[in-house]
Amino acid sequence: MRDALTAEVLRNALVVAAEEASIVVVRSAYSTFIVEGSDASAAILSADGRLIAQSMATTLMNSMALKIALPEVLADIPDMRPGEVYVTNDAYRGGVHTNDLLVYRPVFIDDAPAYFTATMIHVSDLGGLSAGGMAPLATDIFLEGLQLPPVRLDATVEAILRANSRTPDKVMGDVRALVAGTAVAAQRLTDLIEEYGAAGLAAGIDDYLAYTEARTRAALAELPPGTYTATYEIDDDGINLEKSHTIRVAVTLGQETLVDFTGTDPQVPAAINASASQSMAAAVFAVRCFIDPTIAMNEGCLSPITVHLPEGSLLNARSPYPCGGRFVPIYAAMEAIFQAMSDAIPSRAIAPSGILQPFSIAAVGAPYWIHLSYDFGGVGARQGLDGPDATGVHFGIGRNSIPQVEPIETRCPLVVESIEVIPDSGGPGRFRGGLGTRTVYRFQADCHVTTRGDRLRQPPPGRDGGLPGRPGGFFRRHRDGTVERLPSKVNNALFQAGEAFIVETTGGAGLGIPSDRPRPEVEADLRAGKITTPTPYT
Structure with a gap:
């Protein structure tokens, strides 16, 4: 230099x-x-x-x-x-x-x-x-x-x-x-x-x-050479609720690292496709999670990593296939890479996580007001560590980008009744998955609610003997107090004033056999309210 x-x-x-x-x-x-x-x-x-x-x-x-x-x-x-x-x-x-x-x-x-x-x-x-x-x-x-x-x-x-x-x-x-x-x-x-x-x-x-x-090439050269494969499934596309879709990846590690998504399912006429730029970001982020985090993010980091995205697949959609639901396939791509890299480097393994669940709340007609937001699920357990609660493994936005309650209530006709973590939502394991959250919005005017979620039907699976996280969901609480589960992907659901919208996020999966968790850690979770019973760990 x-x-x-x-x-x-x-x-x-x-x-x-x-x-x-x-x-x-x-x-x-x-x-x-x-x-x-x-x-x-x-x-x-x-x-x-x-x-x-x-x-x-x-x-x-x-x-x-x-x-x-x-x-x-x-x-x-x-x-x-x-x-x-x-x-x-x-x-x-x-x-x-x-x-x-x-x-x-x-x-x-x-x-x-x-x-x-x-x-x-x-x-x-x-x-x-x-x-x-x-x-x-x-x-x-x-x-x-x-x-x-x-x-x-x-x-x-x-x-x-x-x-x-x-x-x-x-x-x-x-x-x-x-x-x-x-x-x-x-x-x-x-x-x-x-x-x-x-x-x-x-x-x-x-x-x-x-x-x-x-620095990037040197860090990649320290990883075990070879090709490691994995898959991750998407719940559904919102149109056909009975059909899941699969992301497939092969990661070949070395100074020149290849992330190949050949075999990934083809694009569909539904909002679960992604553009190439978003899929590229998912691949680079996932690989970077296994190398020195102090390496700067710029062109030098991108050069040693080649990403193959088959044209016309869920990860490289072509017109006119929609791309608005890009979080769904690229988070599956990220998770697939995590699992492949965890096979390559068991000492840094991470179990699958709950992901962000976006939604919008909007006026029924003019004058228009819009609240666009999301919340995060629990992170999967990592080798040696429990997963963080309500954080999400996220390369798109960070938790600080969730608007605070007071400005939301000031600008929109709604009340945020409660925000809490959900006990028992983290998958049991030697290392426990992070907890998901529950947020309740009570409406003071009629409005439309739109949701786009995943990992709500098929929860993040446990790793190395760990158990799945608890799946979240979107719910309507009627004025009489009864609660109805909404589809994970719903467009302009009409809510009436006095009804409430409940967002529950998915917990992270556990890693390792639950019965291997030391008794003092189980008791600490009980005291903290993270679990309500020691049964999964006995």
């Missing part, structure tokens, strides 16, 4: 620039989900498509989308000019789904774009079957909302966005926040170019990306 110190200084400066951009988006946005949940992402990329830096709050799902979509933006808009901003949400060309807007701003050197600053958030609404962009029963992408190919973000595009949203003021406030984030990051990048010179900045970036790649 030519100058390790300068390279590290530049790396941190660029990460801070991306982080500042994401903070600007959160503080400038209008949607509750973004403002209260801090759900915003930012990245800096080179014009040749390399991921240079991402904000600390950025999820790999989002930065991978920003990376993969950039060449598509460049292909469609070859005549870029300083000051312009571009937007897309095309799931088949690097995007995620229709409600996730990707915004790019070029940074010029010598009359040509050299770098791009990019931001991304899930805006409140862009049409489709249900408010908030959920549409769990969509049979094609046209039912999921407005699609945008890479275009210049100008007054005409803004008018189109407004015309296709139930909450146009919030959406345009969110869009302006995205644009502001790219502007701040672009100014920081311009300052670095002035300080270090174009050649100096480029050399520093090359150096730290090469350093990250070397």
Whole structure:
């Protein structure tokens, strides 16, 4: 490396620039989900498509989308000019789904774009079957909302966005926040170019990306070489409730690691498909969980990992198959890799987990209000450790992105009656799975509820003798107190004022034989209320 110190200084400066951009988006946005949940992402990329830096709050799902979509933006808009901003949400060309807007701003050197600053958030609404962009029963992408190919973000595009949203003021406030984030990051990048010179900045970036790649290759070389296979099943697609769908993976470990999803079930006309960028993120995240966590997330980390996603499969859908339910297949992909890697490295094994359960609550008609949220299941037990409660193994968003109760109640006609962990929901084992949660929303006005869940019919299976976690679910509590279970994927279920919506998340699975758990640990769980009976451990 030519100058390790300068390279590290530049790396941190660029990460801070991306982080500042994401903070600007959160503080400038209008949607509750973004403002209260801090759900915003930012990245800096080179014009040749390399991921240079991402904000600390950025999820790999989002930065991978920003990376993969950039060449598509460049292909469609070859005549870029300083000051312009571009937007897309095309799931088949690097995007995620229709409600996730990707915004790019070029940074010029010598009359040509050299770098791009990019931001991304899930805006409140862009049409489709249900408010908030959920549409769990969509049979094609046209039912999921407005699609945008890479275009210049100008007054005409803004008018189109407004015309296709139930909450146009919030959406345009969110869009302006995205644009502001790219502007701040672009100014920081311009300052670095002035300080270090174009050649100096480029050399520093090359150096730290090469350093990250070397560290990644060294970490991968420490893993047991060979090919390890696993599968994971999806409950159903929401349309045919009797048919499950399977993700299959073969992980070949080495300095050049291959993650091959050949054999994964084909795409279906239902909202359980994913775009390639999201599946790529799942694969890279899962592998990274088994190597040194201090390795930076940038292009250098991506280079040694090859991911094969069969076109037309659940993990690489093509038009017009819907992609809004991408969490379902990519979490199954992540879990399959975890189990394959656990076979390769038993000392770091992890049992399957409960996953996030997204939902939206929205006004029946104008004026529209929307609460878009989710909650997490318990993490599967790990070798040597119980699974954390209500956290989820998540590469998309973190628990801090769940909005707090007070802002929700202020902005929406509902009351959050209770939030609690569910005793006995973690799978028993030598190491116990993490607990799921129960949240109760009581409505003060009629509203529509939309859900998109999985691992609610087939719970996360135990590993090495451990038992499954308790499956969660979505429920309606009628005004007379009776409780009705809802399908895991339901669109615009009408709730009346006074009724309650209950979200129960799935517990993580146990690892190891339950009777091997030491008696003092069982007694501690009883005292803490994590279990109510020692029976599974006797």
